[in-house]
Amino acid sequence: MRLKSIFVLRTVAAVVAGLVAHAAIALEPFAVRDIRVEGLQRVEAGTVFASIPVRVGDTYSDEKAAASIRSLFALGLFKDVRIEAKDGVLVVVVEERPTIADVEFSGSKEFDKDILKKALRDIGLADGRPYDKALVDRAEQELKRQYISKSMYTTEIVTTVTPIERNRVNLSFAVSEGDVAKIKEIRIVGARAFTESRLLDLFDQDTGGWLSWYTKSNRYSRTKLNADIETLRSFYLTQGYLEFKVDSTQVAISPDKQGMNITVNVTEGDRFAVSRIKLAGNYLGKEEEFQSLITIKAGEAYNSDQVAQTTKAFSDYYGNFGYAFGRAEAKTDIDRATNQVEITLVGDPSRRAYVRRINVAGNDRTRDEVIRREFRQLEASWYDGEKIRQSRNRVDRLGYFKEVTMDTQEVPGTQDQVDLTVNVVEKPTGSISLGAGVSSADGLGLTFGFRQENAFGSGSSLGVEVNTSKYNRTLVFNTTNPYFTEDGVSRTINLAQRTSKPYTDIDSYSVQTTGASMVFGVPFTESDTVFLGGGFDRTEIIPGTLLPTVYQDFANEFGLVTYSLPLTAGWSRDTRDSALVPSTGRVLRLNGEWSVAGDLRYVRSTAQVQQFFPVSKKTTLALNAQVDLGMGTDGLNYPVLKNYALGGLGSVRGFEQGSLTTATQRAAVIAAGGLTTGIAPGGPKKITLNAELLSPFPGGGSDRTLRWFGFVDVGGIYGPNDPVVLDDMRASVGVGVSWISPVGPLRLAFAKPIRQFDGDKMQSLAFQIGTSF
Numbered sequence: 001m002r003l004k005s006i007f008v009l010r011t012v013a014a015v016v017a018g019l020v021a022h023a024a025i026a027l028e029p030f031a032v033r034d035i036r037v038e039g040l041q042r043v044e045a046g047t048v049f050a051s052i053p054v055r056v057g058d059t060y061s062d063e064k065a066a067a068s069i070r071s072l073f074a075l076g077l078f079k080d081v082r083i084e085a086k087d088g089v090l091v092v093v094v095e096e097r098p099t100i101a102d103v104e105f106s107g108s109k110e111f112d113k114d115i116l117k118k119a120l121r122d123i124g125l126a127d128g129r130p131y132d133k134a135l136v137d138r139a140e141q142e143l144k145r146q147y148i149s150k151s152m153y154t155t156e157i158v159t160t161v162t163p164i165e166r167n168r169v170n171l172s173f174a175v176s177e178g179d180v181a182k183i184k185e186i187r188i189v190g191a192r193a194f195t196e197s198r199l200l201d202l203f204d205q206d207t208g209g210w211l212s213w214y215t216k217s218n219r220y221s222r223t224k225l226n227a228d229i230e231t232l233r234s235f236y237l238t239q240g241y242l243e244f245k246v247d248s249t250q251v252a253i254s255p256d257k258q259g260m261n262i263t264v265n266v267t268e269g270d271r272f273a274v275s276r277i278k279l280a281g282n283y284l285g286k287e288e289e290f291q292s293l294i295t296i297k298a299g300e301a302y303n304s305d306q307v308a309q310t311t312k313a314f315s316d317y318y319g320n321f322g323y324a325f326g327r328a329e330a331k332t333d334i335d336r337a338t339n340q341v342e343i344t345l346v347g348d349p350s351r352r353a354y355v356r357r358i359n360v361a362g363n364d365r366t367r368d369e370v371i372r373r374e375f376r377q378l379e380a381s382w383y384d385g386e387k388i389r390q391s392r393n394r395v396d397r398l399g400y401f402k403e404v405t406m407d408t409q410e411v412p413g414t415q416d417q418v419d420l421t422v423n424v425v426e427k428p429t430g431s432i433s434l435g436a437g438v439s440s441a442d443g444l445g446l447t448f449g450f451r452q453e454n455a456f457g458s459g460s461s462l463g464v465e466v467n468t469s470k471y472n473r474t475l476v477f478n479t480t481n482p483y484f485t486e487d488g489v490s491r492t493i494n495l496a497q498r499t500s501k502p503y504t505d506i507d508s509y510s511v512q513t514t515g516a517s518m519v520f521g522v523p524f525t526e527s528d529t530v531f532l533g534g535g536f537d538r539t540e541i542i543p544g545t546l547l548p549t550v551y552q553d554f555a556n557e558f559g560l561v562t563y564s565l566p567l568t569a570g571w572s573r574d575t576r577d578s579a580l581v582p583s584t585g586r587v588l589r590l591n592g593e594w595s596v597a598g599d600l601r602y603v604r605s606t607a608q609v610q611q612f613f614p615v616s617k618k619t620t621l622a623l624n625a626q627v628d629l630g631m632g633t634d635g636l637n638y639p640v641l642k643n644y645a646l647g648g649l650g651s652v653r654g655f656e657q658g659s660l661t662t663a664t665q666r667a668a669v670i671a672a673g674g675l676t677t678g679i680a681p682g683g684p685k686k687i688t689l690n691a692e693l694l695s696p697f698p699g700g701g702s703d704r705t706l707r708w709f710g711f712v713d714v715g716g717i718y719g720p721n722d723p724v725v726l727d728d729m730r731a732s733v734g735v736g737v738s739w740i741s742p743v744g745p746l747r748l749a750f751a752k753p754i755r756q757f758d759g760d761k762m763q764s765l766a767f768q769i770g771t772s773f
Helices: 002-023 045-051 063-072 113-121 134-147 197-198 222-238 287-291 304-319 370-371 385-397 550-560 665-672
Strands: 032-040 076-087 091-098 099-106 156-164 168-176 180-189 246-253 259-267 273-281 327-335 340-348 354-361 401-410 419-427 430-439 443-452 463-470 471-479 490-500 511-524 528-542 560-572 587-598 602-614 620-632 683-698 704-718 729-740 744-755 765-769
Touching: 002 430, 045 063, 045 704, 063 076, 063 091, 091 168, 099 113, 113 134, 134 156, 134 168, 180 197, 222 246, 222 259, 222 304, 287 304, 304 327, 304 340, 304 385, 354 370, 385 401, 511 560, 528 550, 704 744
Parallel strands: 032 091, 099 168, 180 259, 273 340, 354 419
Antiparallel strands: 076 091, 156 168, 246 259, 327 340, 401 419, 430 443, 430 765, 443 463, 463 471, 471 490, 490 511, 511 528, 528 560, 560 587, 587 602, 602 620, 620 683, 683 704, 704 729, 729 744, 744 765
16 A cells, blocks of 8 residues: 555656646746745755756757756655746746754663664654655664564654744654564474484574573574574584575564564485595695694594694694795595595695785774784784784783684785784773671671773783771782783782781780782793782781681780891792683692791792683583692791681682681680680681582573582681691582673672581672682
């Protein structure tokens, strides 16, 4: 019906235009003495004069009259155009289209109004544009298309046009969104080698779960369905089904437009095993080296991932020798009689090239030098694929960018030169750390910190940590310059002021510690760094009521005010695939501290290893082991104020932060009839063991930024004369949620102790932003 109406309107318009043209043509040609325009309100007269092909002094003719009318209508600014002639004067009479003054939306909840306005602007409907009924009809269809993309098929849109002064109109789109159409069923027909449930687990779209309100995985999207089908195809190709194909995909919507049924029809074909792998082409006389890069295994099922990994490794290896355009292609020879396939890897190094120029793009805030100093590939040097990969990874590990890509472009007019462009997408580098814990004894405890990793785009970091609880007050400032020297030696400065007052009584004792340190990090390899530094500590015990006996003994031996000058040395190796969401790799750390001067003489050391194992494509097992040891030197006792603490986040969850005691301390409490005033928790020896199994949150699909985890924590704290025995260890189990939020990694964990001792303080719920393990 709408098409018929449009046809009638166009026919009438053509007839009217023909009549007007005929009226103009009926005039005898004459010389134009003047041209006037009537009916203009907002359009400039110069626009009309510039559009018509007639000028003063020209001879007015039939063709020019018709061309003038066509040109003015083509502007889209006028509803009607007439040309009148009298005594050699042409009068162009126009009726302007109304101008759109404002576009408003009501009832829209799914989309932000700015998004809808942009969609209309793209089709030519916006403030200040001429009003056109045809464009309004297109606008309604575009708005419905936007809602259909969100599976809202029942959306209705009513347009209201309100005329206002100065030949303007206001447009109002009233949206009735309706309900979202949900996926009710997904079927895969024709699959025999794998169960339907196994294949549906590969899909991002599903029939919904209790978290679908967040993931929206049960909303139909053609784009997502195509991606799921490609995932299905890739899965079969990794399992040896070389001739797998998707025959058809049907999407049926229920009569009420509230439910979607999806059916995918597939043909699996036969499963093929690899019979032989051979090389062909030019391998630069390094066939053995290329052979070692092959991950395809003869005798096993064909695996497209292994083939792609091998060809990519060949191309990368060509790049190590300067062949920037080296490629490898895998050709298959299928024997259907035996269900075997022979793979021929054809290598072509192409030509050798060197890098003319390296460009940096996308760094609006970060300085060029911050990115360029991470490069291992140099300008005017032979193209080196390994150095380029190292450069890209080093820029990515800075943590300043959402995305880092490296593009290679041939230099026009040359055969052996390329330009490299590193494209970065910046992200906010400021982060807030917030810690909270709930315990039955002390209620809610809070800590706060702020860190800017890329201060002023310089690559240096600034950090502040504040704890304002009623028992422990902390103020810590630190800054790191990763390129204190041009060779990449980093420098870290730490300043700290800590006050501990375990009791709220006015006359209660307190301990105040002031410290400063400077540490230099010297990189030895791409993943190994050695740290060397020194510091200064001042500690003061302010006597008062409830002063623990161990603190009084410390004061008797060293004094109420003590000074120390510790030297530090350490080493770290980090081979994780990701700093925020690792799935494979290892972190090794060794740190030592030796107080060589002052009132206190001691050594402290820490050894830590973290290992990440990919249990499956979506699940990761994370293991952590840490051993801390401290002892006195020069015949002096180990200072109790340097004791390690155990309990809470970062050690054994389920217990209050830093509250766990040693066997000797527990025995002293028993001997004192349950009194703890003479006891200070912690000790010079500590062992911490953690295991976590992380998986995408139920209903969250493959989103790795939102995960749940189950954990087991085991830890022990020991006094200077206590033996390290397993019977003195605490243990806990629990579950939690991990989310990579815009302000940093967030963790919420619920823990239950499974091994504890009398007097232990429990903390079942722990919340933290700013930690990754």
